Amino acid sequence: MELENTLYLDCGNTRAKYRYQGEYGVLPYAEVQRFFTDNQPASVVYSSVAGARQEITTAADSLEIAVARCTVEQGFGDLTLAYEDVSRLGVDRWLAMLQARALFSDDYHRLLIADAGTALTMDILNSPNQHAGGLIAPGLRMSASSLFKNTVDLPEVLLEDAPGLGIDTRSCINYGVVHSAVALIESTVVRFGSNESQLIITGGDAGLISRHLSMPFLYQPNLVVDGLYLYWKLKILGETTT
Numbered sequence: 173m174e175l176e177n178t179l180y181l182d183c184g185n186t187r188a189k190y191r192y193q194g195e196y197g198v199l200p201y202a203e204v205q206r207f208f209t210d211n212q213p214a215s216v217v218y219s220s221v222a223g224a225r226q227e228i229t230t231a232a233d234s235l236e237i238a239v240a241r242c243t244v245e246q247g248f249g250d251l252t253l254a255y256e257d258v259s260r261l262g263v264d265r266w267l268a269m270l271q272a273r274a275l276f277s278d279d280y281h282r283l284l285i286a287d288a289g290t291a292l293t294m295d296i297l298n299s300p301n302q303h304a305g306g307l308i309a310p311g312l313r314m315s316a317s318s319l320f321k322n323t324v325d326l327p328e329v330l331l332e333d334a335p336g337l338g339i340d341t342r343s344c345i346n347y348g349v350v351h352s353a354v355a356l357i358e359s360t361v362v363r364f365g366s367n368e369s370q371l372i373i374t375g376g377d378a379g380l381i382s383r384h385l386s387m388p389f390l391y392q393p394n395l396v397v398d399g400l401y402l403y404w405k406l407k408i409l410g411e412t413t414t
């Protein structure tokens with residue numbers, strides 16, 4: 173499989189993100205077939221937090237495109253994962269860690285990664301090759317919708333920026349949801365970081381959250397899909413050198 177005409181797809185719980193011929197985008201699952209037909213990638217490499225994705229295998233089969241699926245491997249690239257059963261670790265979290273290490277390969281800091289997608293996850297690398305562990309919390313949209321679903325009187329809120337304390341129900345929900353994520357990220361950095369820590373933030377809600385972070389951070393919108401590209405590059409190079 174070649175690298176550049178390969179379509180890289182990171183499939184999250186909400187939607188897929190792609191990297192193709194150096195470009196990035198969001199791909200709703202309903203549009204996978206059309207995207208494959210229009211672009212005719214030479215091959216597809218994908219990661220998925222929800223098992224095999226039928227939209228991808230069906231579209232690829234119909235156009236005779238080769239497909240490979242990325243799964244978590246303990247020790248890959250010398251990264252030791254904190255999970256005993258690494259098959260339980262979300263592949264998106266793993267790819268984010270692989271890419272974060274690559275970004276700081278020359279100038280190493282303790283790395284803290286926050287991925288604000290459907291769920292909000294964090295992972296901490298104490299040293300380049302050592303995953304210390306992480307956390308999983310509800311994502312912003314999920315938090316807002318759980319308030320709506322589990323109460324009589326709260327409305328469904330479309331999240332937006334939360335500059336100050338709420339002055340009506342919607343703005344109170346907005347503030348509470350956005351700032352609970354901000355507070356979780358900041359407290360995790362304070363607790364598990366060091367003077368040399370680097371916070372990296374990605375995911376669909378990273379923009380909304382990072383506006384309120386009172387500490388330095390690096391925004392990497394394509395962290396996971398770039399990690400998938402890196403994974404595949406290492407896999408291919410590894411395969412050709414052995």
Ligand SMILES: Nc1ncnc2c1ncn2[C@@H]1O[C@H](COP(=O)(O)OP(=O)(O)O)[C@@H](O)[C@H]1O
Binds near residue numbers: 183290374
């Ligand atoms: N246009 C959008 N469609 C869906 N989610 C969006 C959109 N814009 C922002 N979001 C937020 O981004 C989250 C999904 O982020 P994303 O990183 O794509 O998730 P995942 O990797 O879990 O599929 C949603 O839960 C929502 O809070």
Ligand SMILES: CC(C)(COP(=O)(O)O)[C@@H](O)C(=O)NCCC(=O)O
Binds near residue numbers: 263265
């Ligand atoms: C925690 C997640 C739901 C996050 O998924 P996402 O928000 O990217 O859709 C996903 O990484 C997952 O299903 N993980 C498996 C459980 C674990 O990581 O322990």
Ligand SMILES: [K+]
Binds near residue numbers: 287290
């Ligand atoms: K996530």
